Amino acid sequence: xxxxxxxxxxxxxxxxxxxxxxxxxxxxxxxxxxxxxxxxxxxxxxxxxxxxxxxxxxxxxxxxxxxxxxxxxxxxxxxxxxxxxxxxxxxxxxxxxxxxxxxxxxxxxxxxxxxxxxxxxxxxxxxxxxxxxxxxxxxxxxxxxxxxxxxxxxxxxxxxxxxxxxxxxxxxxxxxxxxxxxxxxxxxxxxxxxxxxxxxxxxxxxxxxxxxxxxxxxxxxxxxxxxxxxxxxxxxxxxxxxxxxxxxxxxxxxxxxxxxxxxxxxxxxxxxxxxxxxxxxxxxxxxxxxxxxxxxxxxxxxxxxxxxxxxxxxxxxxxxxxxxxxxxxxxxxxxxxxxxxxxxxxxxxxxxxxxxxxxxxxxxxxxxxxxxxxxxxxxxxxxxxxxxxxxxxxxxxxxxxxxxxxxxxxxxxxxxxxxxxxxxxxxxxxxxxxxxxxxxxxxxxxxxxxxxxxxxxxxxxxxxxxxxxxxxxxxxxxxxxxxxx
Numbered sequence: 001x002x003x004x005x006x007x008x009x010x011x012x013x014x015x016x017x018x019x020x021x022x023x024x025x026x027x028x029x030x031x032x033x034x035x036x037x038x039x040x041x042x043x044x045x046x047x048x049x050x051x052x053x054x055x056x057x058x059x060x061x062x063x064x065x066x067x068x069x070x071x072x073x074x075x076x077x078x079x080x081x082x083x084x085x086x087x088x089x090x091x092x093x094x095x096x097x098x099x100x101x102x103x104x105x106x107x108x109x110x111x112x113x114x115x116x117x118x119x120x121x122x123x124x125x126x127x128x129x130x131x132x133x134x135x136x137x138x139x140x141x142x143x144x145x146x147x148x149x150x151x152x153x154x155x156x157x158x159x160x161x162x163x164x165x166x167x168x169x170x171x172x173x174x175x176x177x178x179x180x181x182x183x184x185x186x187x188x189x190x191x192x193x194x195x196x197x198x199x200x201x202x203x204x205x206x207x208x209x210x211x212x213x214x215x216x217x218x219x220x221x222x223x224x225x226x227x228x229x230x231x232x233x234x235x236x237x238x239x240x241x242x243x244x245x246x247x248x249x250x251x252x253x254x255x256x257x258x259x260x261x262x263x264x265x266x267x268x269x270x271x272x273x274x275x276x277x278x279x280x281x282x283x284x285x286x287x288x289x290x291x292x293x294x295x296x297x298x299x300x301x302x303x304x305x306x307x308x309x310x311x312x313x314x315x316x317x318x319x320x321x322x323x324x325x326x327x328x329x330x331x332x333x334x335x336x337x338x339x340x341x342x343x344x345x346x347x348x349x350x351x352x353x354x355x356x357x358x359x360x361x362x363x364x365x366x367x368x369x370x371x372x373x374x375x376x377x378x379x380x381x382x383x384x385x386x387x388x389x390x391x392x393x394x395x396x397x398x399x400x401x402x403x404x405x406x407x408x409x410x411x412x413x414x415x416x417x418x419x420x421x422x423x424x425x426x427x428x429x430x431x432x433x434x435x436x437x438x439x440x441x442x443x444x445x446x447x448x449x450x451x452x453x454x455x456x457x458x459x460x461x462x463x464x465x466x467x468x469x470x471x472x473x474x475x476x477x478x479x480x481x482x483x484x485x
Contacts, residue, residue, distance in 0.1 A: 018078070021077070027075065027077040028076055028077050028298075028299055028300070028359055029075055029077075029299075029300075029358045029359060030358075031358065032075075032079050032081070034358075035081075035358045036081040038340060038341075038356075039081060039083065040083050042333050042336045042337060043069075043071055043083045043084060043333065045332070045336065046329045046330075046333045046336070047069060047329065068084075068085045068088055068090075068290075068306065068307055069085060069305070069306050069329060070082070070083070070084035070085045070086040070227075070228040070303075070305045070306070071083050071086070071302065071303070071305075071333060072229045072303050073232050073236075073300050073302045073303075074233045074235070074245060074246075074301055075236065075239075075245065075299060076239055076240040076245050076298060076299060076300060077245060078236075078245040079300075080229070080232075082229055084228075085228075085305075086227060086229050086305075087228075088227060088228075088305075089174070089176060089178075089225040089226070089227050090225065090226070090227070090290070090305055091178055091181050091222060091224065091225055091287075091289045091291075092221075092222065092224050092225070092226055092231070092287055092289070092291065093222050093287030093288045093289040093291065094141075094143075094146070094222070094285065094286060094287040095231070095285050095286070095287040095289075095291050095292070095293045096146075096221045096222055096224060096287075097140060097141050097146045097285060098140075098141065098238070098260050098263070098264050098268065098285045098293070099165075099166060099169065099234065100140075100146065100162065100221055101113075101140040101141075101146075101149055101259075101263065102238070102242075102252050102256045102257060102259075102260040103153065103162060103165050103252070103256075104140075104149050104153050105256035105259055105260070106242075106252045106253050106256040107153070110255065110256075110259055112152075113140075113152060116136065116137075116148050116149075116152060116204060116205075116206065117136055117137045117139065117140050117145045117149060118134070118136045118137065118138055118139060118145075119139055119262075119263060120132065120138055120139060120267075121138065121266050121267045121273055121274070122138035122142055122267070122270075122271070123271060124138075124142075124271060125270065125271055126141075126142045126143055126270040127142075127143045127192070127195065128142070128144075129144075129194060129195055129198050130144070131144070131198075131199075131202060131204070135202045135203070135204065136204065137199070137204065138267075139263055139266075139267040140263060140267075141263060141264070141267040141268050141285065142267070142270065143191075143192060143195055144195050144198075144199060146218060147192065147195060147196060147199060147214055147215060147218050148204055148205065148214075150214050150215075150217045150218040151205045151206060151209040151210075151214035151217075153217070154209065154210075154213055154214055154217045155206060155208055155209055162221065163175065163177075163224070165251065165252075166224065166234065168244060168247075168251045169233070169234045169237040169238075169244060169252070170226070170230040170231070170234050170237075170244075171233045171237075171245070171246030171247050172246070172247065173229065173230035173233055173246075174225075174226060174227055174229070174230040175224065175225070175226055175230060176224070176225035176226075177220075177224055177225060178223045178224075178225050179223070182219055182220055182222075182223035185219040185222060185223060186216070186219050189219060192218070192219075193215060196211050196212075196214070196215045199211070226303075228304075228305050229303075231291070231293060231303035232301050232302055232303040233245070233246055233301070234293070234303075235294060235295050235300075235301020235302055235303060236300055237251055237252070237301070238252075238257055238260060238261060238283075238295045239295045239296060239298060239299060240298075241254045241257050241258075241298075242254055242256065260283075261283040261297060262283075264283035264284060264285050265277060265282070265284075268283060268284050268285040268286070269286055270286070279335055279338075280334050280335060280337075280344070281338060281343075281344035281345040281346055281347075282294055282295060282296055282334075282338065282343060282344070282345060283295045284334070289305075289307070290305055290306045290307040290327055290330075291304065291305050292304040292305075292330045292334070294334060296343050299343070304330040304334070305330075306327040306329040306330055307327070339355075340355065340356055341355060341357070341358060342355035342357050369388075369393055369397065370397045370399055371399075372384075372388070373385075373388055373393060373395070373397055373405050374399055374403075374405060374408055376388065376405070376417075377406070377408040377409040377412075377421075378408050378409075378412055380409065380414030381417070382416050382417055382420050385405070385417060385420055385425075386424075389424070389425055395421060395425040395427050396427050396431065398433075401433050401434045401435075402433045402434045403434075404427065404428075404431050404439070405417075405421060405427075406418065406421045406422070406431070407431075407433055407438075407439045407442055409421060409439075409451075410440070410442045410448065410451050410455065411442040411443070411445075411446055411448075412446075413443070413446065413450075415448075415450045415451050415454060418443075418451050418454050418455065419454055422454065422455070422458040423458070428462075429458055430459070430462075439455060440452065440455045440456065440459065443455055
């Protein structure tokens, strides 16, 4: 059904900037269709990794199906993609820890929060009864630290306020609460109660905090429900410096987000954090519900969910590591993600050529590419032409007069440039511009005898079957270009 112009204007009026960005491909990931197709391939491959079992030390979690698989992502521009069971609610569990820490920093300030909790990796299991030399929890990502942070928020705030923050980070999408999980955690949380009393003995709580209330609040936070889609927006809010990409509302301060991502990177995967930083290199937080919140700073946020968490040893690049939160499915997808794309924190965006970069670059504009190519040919800049060829630029691109770089180089008499375009790039010498002239015609017209000789020799051995007019077919000449370099 077609829309009349006034109706169309009414429908898109509030989103005209978003649509303009989409049509001009100015999003952080311009070719989002290709990117999402690659995510689908990673998901399909990962489904074969079915090791593990559903966590059962919290009875309510043991009821979840082991067959639930889901991945959702949201970019900082609001581009969305989901695959699998992404609308099924699940509890955040420990994935709440970075979010509650970010809220605490935003509300109370870093200096106040870190009077009570440190910033160092513990190297110990997440539910260990352990403090540092100053009798502080090691960091906010382990249970002891999260319980102390909960007490700080409880003194200043309440569950309703935290829920409001979470809904804003999720752009108003699904955020719920599982009372059954909350009750189950309270009934089976002996270890956390032991940690709470240990913290109380060491005077880790603020003076006006109640330990029992703090624990109750902590259990409530762990029982907050999301689905993959809404949680990916939460992760994207962290990736976007605290601004929700769906509503464009600033929810958290940039400083709070920076601190949170730093601690997620160093401590978010507990005693597996070093291995995870080495192999994946991105801020992440795991939860016993099978959820993993992953942030690619300034690009996107992702939520993975699979209940088959690993209770035993897993092998990673000839080393063994005990870990009991992350599923093999999730770890496989994340490792493959940073193997295919240059998302690892320490991948070099300019020189790591073996990986794909889906992000927008300043030279991606095809019109700008043609202009730069023509200027290089006009100036006889062989180094620039070689750089364009190595960057897979179509060396037969035409300008508005249907002239190619070979036309321009021939008309200006740049014999070295003409030799490079013909002998190395194997461009078509028979292309005619809008006036019907070939590069050879231009060289003859302007009296460049050396260029005429090069083009005549090249045309003798040239045939239409050797031409490669499509940009993607130039890959065959890349090795030749590298030899020249």
